[in-house]
Amino acid sequence: xxxxxxxxxAAFDRKRSNLDGLQRHCRGCGTSYHCPAPEQPSVTRVxxxxxxxxGCGEVKPHSEWHRKGDGLAxxxxxxxxxxxxxxxxxxxxxxxxxxxxxxxxxxxxxxxICQSAPAVHVDHCHKTGRVRGVLCxxxxxxxGLLRDNPETINRAAxxxxxxxxxxxxxxxxxxxLPS
Numbered sequence: 001x002x003x004x005x006x007x008x009x010a011a012f013d014r015k016r017s018n019l020d021g022l023q024r025h026c027r028g029c030g031t032s033y034h035c036p037a038p039e040q041p042s043v044t045r046v047x048x049x050x051x052x053x054x055g056c057g058e059v060k061p062h063s064e065w066h067r068k069g070d071g072l073a074x075x076x077x078x079x080x081x082x083x084x085x086x087x088x089x090x091x092x093x094x095x096x097x098x099x100x101x102x103x104x105x106x107x108x109x110x111x112x113i114c115q116s117a118p119a120v121h122v123d124h125c126h127k128t129g130r131v132r133g134v135l136c137x138x139x140x141x142x143x144g145l146l147r148d149n150p151e152t153i154n155r156a157a158x159x160x161x162x163x164x165x166x167x168x169x170x171x172x173x174x175x176x177l178p179s
Contacts, residue, residue, distance in 0.1 A: 003029050014070055055079030093122050093131050104134050111136035113143075 003026065012022040013030070023030065046052055052059050053076040065072040066080065073080065089095045095103075104119045111117045117136030124131045126148055135143070146152045167175035 053079055055083070089122070093124055093129075095122065095131065100134065103131070107134060111139050113139040 005026075007026050009022060011026045011028070013027060014021055015023045018024070046059050050059050050061050051065060051072055053074075055075040056079050058076070060076050062072060064076050064078070066077060067073070075083070086097055089097060089100055093100075100122060103122075107119055109119060111119045112123075112133040113135060117138065119134035119136060121135050121137055121140040122131060123133050123135045123140050123143065143153070146156065167177050170176050
């Protein structure tokens with residue numbers, strides 16, 4: 001408690017990592033710490049029902065924030081939306097945007113498979129997690145729907161070329177499978 005007052009548990013936010021499950025400072029002290037008084041010229045006071053974003057530094061109403069636990073997130077919806085693509089690349093593939101752009105440039109800016117559509121979706125091996133390249137939406141979806149199985153993809157290519165996998169009727173009820 002920065003204020004030195006004894007207050008009921010309801011005056012404190014939750015914090016599971018502390019033994020008693022509560023923050024060390026009451027809500028009022030926390031607000032005054034993070035939202036300084038107007039006598040400090042470099043920082044403006046945050047009005048009731050608003051919060052300052054850690055990302056952009058703007059003061060926005062609570063409607064511009066996602067809920068997180070009992071309170072609000074530390075960054076506004078707009079900052080989180082702008083951060084989302086880069087976070088997805090880092091978390092899912094271990095790449096940053098520059099590395100992804102380098103991959104796209106090395107492919108000439110087009111999908112590795114169809115070589116006509118722009119490359120926008122990172123493709124990776126689901127067993128090893130290794131990034132294979134950057135594909136267009138349709139090619140990336142096709143590989144995923146065929147479960148990354150080369151045999152299935154080869155059979156699909158044979159089918160498209162007219163060499164369909166069909167059993168041959170040898171006798172009534174007896175079929176010979178193609179080799």
